[in-house]
């Protein structure tokens with residue numbers, strides 16, 4: 001936005017508006033130009049000179065003093081910088097605004113930044129004290145050490161330009177640190193006395209200067225509440241004298257070298273601390289308390305904010321500036337950290353989103369490790385950089401960052417566990433089904449309960465491992481116990497379902513067995529009907545009731561024993577896979593019902609028209625054509641064919657009402673089917689009833705009575721059977737009659 005400043009200087013420079021490269025920083029960087037514009041290239045200068053990454057490990061020195069007192073020359077000699085100096089022949093001001101350069105003298109401490117401030121008592125700027133004041137404020141807000149460059153012959157000249165400058169510095173200092181009572185930053189005023197002839201010892205010069213400083217201090221008006229503050233509450237003093245550079249060039253170089261040794265870390269000399277107004281330093285000039293505690297990577301932003309306040313004549317409030325800086329930098333660092341986070345976590349989020357879009361659960365490999373490491377790395381990176389800034393702001397921004405990171409990880413982790421849950425449940429039922437199939441194939445009795453327990457343990461273990469991997473110690477939201485509980489619960493539900501299916505398979509097998517047994521047994525009983533002598537004739541002749549009369553008793557008995565055996569088989573097997581009592585009870589209830597229905601079907605099959613007629617015919621023929629000894633009759637005309645026929649027919653005809661109803665001979669009543677089947681157990685679920693045929697007298701709501709259930713032949717069918725049987729018997733009789741006559745004729 002600002003037009004590049006046209007510089008009259010030769011060589012490399014980096015002025016406002018340029019975007020310089022490292023090579024262009026030969027003269028350092030112009031922080032503030034003569035139009036009082038701040039140069040935001042300062043940040044790239046600090047990066048280029050590797051200061052930006054130094055944290056608090058850097059130092060800032062500003063030099064003050066009248067114009068053309070050899071300030072730039074001093075800095076260049078002391079710090080190896082390349083600030084522009086006035087040419088010997090052309091007496092005009094060269095340093096414009098404020099320049100900064102990094103120290104290049106190897107023997108000094110790392111990362112010393114030097115600011116060369118445009119000289120005052122402006123010969124070329126007229127009596128404009130405005131810039132002097134502003135630059136003093138700027139220097140005090142940023143620098144640890146203020147070098148005051150002064151000619152020896154000016155020492156003691158209380159009215160001199162330097163004294164005006166110092167007055168400004170003191171006033172500005174009070175203004176600046178008024179608001180910052182808790183930290184009370186100190187600065188070192190380092191007087192470098194130039195063109196020291198040597199007649200007056202440095203100690204004397206120092207005393208004179210301190211007297212003057214004290215005088216100035218007492219002369220300035222102090223803000224309310226600070227009336228009693230002393231100069232030494234804010235400033236330490238140091239002094240050095242240098243010989244004339246042009247007249248004593250070698251001595252000048254030596255003394256500069258000596259002076260350079262003082263730009264290292266230092267401490268206080270406790271003994272001399274209170275002797276004079278000044279405080280002696282031991283070792284070097286850089287005391288920790290001078291440091292403004294602005295992290296190097298935020299210096300540019302801070303300096304710009306400070307300058308903005310200064311240049312716009314706003315109340316410069318350093319704590320506020322530091323807070324603003326902290327917010328700005330913490331946000332910036334947070335964004336950088338989130339880029340790191342994105343790089344590691346973004347692709348995983350995409351994979352998960354894609355998987356859920358196509359509805360296929362995806363368990364990301366090593367998510368826990370990646371998440372944990374990334375989280376730690378990001379928070380650590382933030383902590384290292386942002387932790388140097390305003391504590392409260394840092395804490396807040398850190399919490400914000402963690403919130404953002406954790407929100408995304410949380411979504412990812414929940415998705416992961418959902419996927420692990422889904423695929424875990426699926427692989428559990430697959431594995432159980434597979435094991436059952438293998439068990440069935442092998443023919444050996446497989447233990448369903450064991451299969452379920454083994455596969456459940458496997459799946460649960462896998463899920464637990466995932467949960468453990470995702471858990472970050474000390475991070476509450478990574479407690480996934482509820483998910484684990486839910487997973488186990490679902491496995492149990494699936495187990496129950498699979499067990500139920502297994503029960504069904506078992507039930508089907510047992511039912512099939514019942515059917516086959518009933519088929520044989522019932523068939524056998526009905527076949528006995530074919531033999532008319534089995535019952536040894538008519539009831540009135542023998543003492544024993546005919547076998548035909550026991551038909552249903554025998555069928556019921558054999559049915560009951562088959563069912564009982566089936567129940568035993570079912571119970572044993574079901575218990576082996578840990579079916580519950582209730583489940584077994586439901587299974588048995590179903591088994592009894594289905595067995596009854598199977599029996600009814602089997603009976604219906606036996607009494608089907610053709611079948612039963614055949615049986616009756618056999619029964620009748622047996623009685624008619626065979627004598628009591630079982631010898632076939634040869635009909636003779638004299639035989640009582642009609643009598644035998646009638647007895648045989650009537651005997652067989654008694655079977656029809658007997659066959660029509662399932663009735664026990666002992667009670668002349670149907671078997672107690674409702675008791676046999678029993679009450680419907682409480683555990684019966686709708687699907688348990690889906691495939692059940694209603695049973696009369698048992699299922700009352702069905703509207704069919706037990707009597708109806710026990711009706712084997714309807715009235716109509718019965719009559720029809722009687723008619724057809726009689727016809728058939730008549731045929732047999734006629735045939736017998738014919739054969740008798742025919743036998744005579746032969």
Ligand code: GDP
Nearest residue numbers: 067068069070071072073085086087088244245
């Ligand atoms: P600045 O304006 O304070 O930065 O002064 P410069 O460093 O540009 O120097 C101004 C003039 O003073 C130049 O011509 C220098 O050669 C000269 N100069 C530098 N050092 C000394 C010194 O130690 N003694 C004297 N008398 N002149 C000096």
Ligand code: MG
Nearest residue numbers: 071072084095
């Ligand atoms: Mg200069």
